[in-house]
Amino acid sequence: MTTPRTATTFAPPVMEARRWLDGVTFRADRPLINVSQAAPVDPPHPQMRAAMSAAVLEDDDIHLYGPVLGLPALRQTLAQRTTAIYGGAVAPDQVAITSGCNQAFAAAIASLCAEGDEVILPTPWYFNHKMWLDMAGVQAVPLACDDSMLPNVEACAALISDRTRAIALVTPNNPTGQEYPAPLMEAFFDLAQSRGIALIVDETYRDFHLQSGAPHALFTRADWDDTLIHLYSFSKAYRLTGHRVGALITSAARLAEVEKFLDTVAICPSQLGQHAALWGMRNLDQWLAGEREEILLRRAAIAEHFPPFAADGWTLLGLGGYFAYLRHPFALSSADLAPLLVREAGILCLPGTMFHPDGAAAGETELRIAFANLDATGIGEMFARLAKLDLPRR
Structure with missing residues (x-):
């Protein structure tokens, strides 16, 4: 048994x-x-809560199933926001809204990995990433960080096998808080691209980055969406943890695979949470x-x-x-x-x-x-x- x-x-x-x-x-x-x-x-902000209350009372559609990949307006607004932050070009059809950022990671792995495949995780790792890989039958390959809590690209390259499907980075990092420098992110992108594997970048905490401006330039790379799978969460920025709203940005072709996963797990993200996230991006920058x-x-x-x-x-x-x-x-x-x-x-x-x-x-x-x-x-x-x-x- x-x-x-x-x-x-x-x-x-x-x-x-x-x-x-x-x-x-x-x-x-x-x-x-x-x-x-x-x-x-x-x-959440009192005005956001008021907007959410009004939506519940006045928008009948908020109580129904929505699009599996998220509200079109939210996908478009996040695409515009991502382009503004990082440069490059992100289109709405490269954006999916998920039921939290953990689900975005799970969906990414479902689109990448089969039984026995491998994903490289720097250690110390975010434990929910390790948990999902275990439950998905995917081998988590640990990549020890140095004394500065930064992963080493050459050490990572040595771990890549014919079963490796992705490298997963979290920056600002959970659990260490370390912010990965832009040149390091570029080097990991180059490594992943040269080996034909994905680079998953979880930037749940990007709104609290120490530096102003773009934390990296990965979205400006040619054909970035062939390699990069970008994860984001609205939960921390807008205090929406209980409403479970995250995002996954990658190629439209990969999102067609992601849609299969999302449709069988939650059908669609929370309509109320999505409306709140959209309202937040439109009104709460200051x-x-x-x-x-x-x-x-x-x-x-x-x-x-x-x-x-x-x-x-x-x-x-x-x-x-x-x-x-x-x-x-x-x-x-x-x-x-x-x-x-x-x-x-x-x-x-x-x-x-x-x-x-x-x-x-x-x-x-x-x-x-x-x-x-x-x-x-x-x-x-x-x-x-x-x-x-x-x-x-x-």
């Missing part, structure tokens, strides 16, 4: 971490600091710029608080998007440290072991801090609690 793939796939890490809260009581003067999940907890500025202020607060910790043996491995990625100095695995932090410091974060292959030594010393819901004062409190830890050192 065979074992179902879900049974051999690890449990969702964020849900597993929440179970560490069971039976723990937090003092009123030391409430829980939850930096485990990279999702905004505040509701507000989104303010959201980005706030995230950058929180990023700066982490950098400001870190020097004493560096002197005490901690290492800031990556910082960007919603994330700070740390190497701790303690003589215990991060898999044990993270639950202990809940009990001893009132901090819920994820251990590096959740972002590496089983048994990888690097994960034992790493922690991910998702700081999107922690303001500068909260960041200061988190570091103050970490400073009080009295644990054996390596």
Whole structure:
């Protein structure tokens, strides 16, 4: 009797971490600091919520099935926005709207891979990408990042086999926060193109990139859509996590294959969420710029608080998007440290072991801090609690 793939796939890490809260009581003067999940907890902009309410009441079509690949107006607007950000040319028929960015990744893999094929993932990896590959019967090939949390193109080239179908990059990265430099992205594109494989680029957190302007020039490359599969999420930009609206941009020919997958999974993305995303792109540019500025202020607060910790043996491995990625100095695995932090410091974060292959030594010393819901004062409190830890050192 065979074992179902879900049974051999690890449990969702964020849900597993929440179970560490069971039976723990937090003092009123030391409430829980939850930096485990990279999702905004505040509701959407009030005017967006009003527009959503009006749509529910006044637009009968919003309650019906919509086009499998998404609302034409949203596809067109995202194509225009992508062209404006990156240069090059993106057409509406190269855009699909999905039920969240995770579904966009799943759809991309369904259009690329058969049983036993391979996809290269830099480690530490985004755990949902690894989970989907496992459940799809696709081998995730780990590509270890260097001390700067950047993947190496030459090392990646050595991993490509006749079963490799794609390289998958996340930038700004989840979990490390590292923003991949434009020349590195170009080099990975060149590698993928020369080997006839896809380059999947997940830019869920692109709206919170440190630099202004285009983070890369991949859309300006000739025949970019033969190689590039670009993923995006409206959830972080417009606080629409519960409405599940993401996007996939690639060739129209590949989207014909993607449409088969989407039609059998969800039929169409949430109509309400799509209308909200469209309204946001048309009306909230100034507000989104303010959201980005706030995230950058929180990023700066982490950098400001870190020097004493560096002197005490901690290492800031990556910082960007919603994330700070740390190497701790303690003589215990991060898999044990993270639950202990809940009990001893009132901090819920994820251990590096959740972002590496089983048994990888690097994960034992790493922690991910998702700081999107922690303001500068909260960041200061988190570091103050970490400073009080009295644990054996390596």
